[in-house]
Amino acid sequence: MNRSRELSMIDYSILTTMGKGGDYACYENVVGALENFVFKNSAMGFTRKDDARNYISSLNKDEIRRELIKNIIKKHYCTIYNGYATILKTNKRFDDNLNISESELLIFDAVNEMQMESIDNILDRLPKLTELMIESFVDSRYFDRSYMVTNLDSNEVSNEECQNLLFKVDAYYSRKQEIINKENCGKSMS
Numbered sequence: 611m612n613r614s615r616e617l618s619m620i621d622y623s624i625l626t627t628m629g630k631g632g633d634y635a636c637y638e639n640v641v642g643a644l645e646n647f648v649f650k651n652s653a654m655g656f657t658r659k660d661d662a663r664n665y666i667s668s669l670n671k672d673e674i675r676r677e678l679i680k681n682i683i684k685k686h687y688c689t690i691y692n693g694y695a696t697i698l699k700t701n702k703r704f705d706d707n708l709n710i711s712e713s714e715l716l717i718f719d720a721v722n723e724m725q726m727e728s729i730d731n732i733l734d735r736l737p738k739l740t741e742l743m744i745e746s747f748v749d750s751r752y753f754d755r756s757y758m759v760t761n762l763d764s765n766e767v768s769n770e771e772c773q774n775l776l777f778k779v780d781a782y783y784s785r786k787q788e789i790i791n792k793e794n795c796g797k798s799m800s
Contacts, residue, residue, distance in 0.1 A: 613763050614780075616673045617680075619665045621759060624752060626662035627655070641748050645741060648674055675733060676783040678743040682714050683721060683775045684762045685750050691767040694756060704732055704739065710749075713742040721775055726782030 613621070627643065628635040634657065643655025647666055656663040689696045700712045708716070717739070720729050733739055750757040761767065768776075 614677065614680075616669055617677045619669060620674065620677055621751070623656050623662040623666035624748070626660050627657045628752065630657050630659065637748060637753055640752065641745055644674075644744050644748060648740060648744065649737065672783050672786060675730075675740065675743075676779055678740070678747050679717065679721065679729070679779050680776055681747045681750065681762065682717050682743065683772060683779070684767065685714065685746070685757060686718050687769065687772040688757055688761055688764075688767040692756070692761075704736055708738075708742060710742050710746050713739055714746055717743070721779065726778060730782070730786070 624640055624644070628640060633639050639655065643653075646652045646655050648671060653663045653667045656666050658664075686696075688694075697711050697715055700715055702708055702712050702716070704716055704720075706712075717729070720732070751759050751762060
């Protein structure tokens, strides 16, 4: 499974920052750095070393959100492929008090069943979901040895259904960015 440019930049920024060791390498600080960037547009939690801060700063909120959603999809298929235990059903809704597993299930089901624009609107309305997606992303990619970058990005866990969902997410955010670019181009010309 090819990693996107954006995912490679996120991985690089986080892994370079974690490479400094100490507090920079702990889960809470990595989550905090990514949350501060997503919610406050502050990349100060990332190291300047080897341009890691500039890499993450070159991404926008939608590029990060796209990769957070795609990580949930990859994690779901990695879980199934490897036979890990997971919740398969919840009676909770997006606006309930959710834990990480419940939010992953609801978002995964939503990507399966809803239009991406509706999901995007839910995420705009409920920032707690983005916080949970960030926690899931950081834990699964950099701390939980059951998943990690190598397993989540492996072709072995990807099947046609997984590829279709990843494509759905990519296609939506690509179209959204094209619309934003056209609007910005129109504003700059007037």
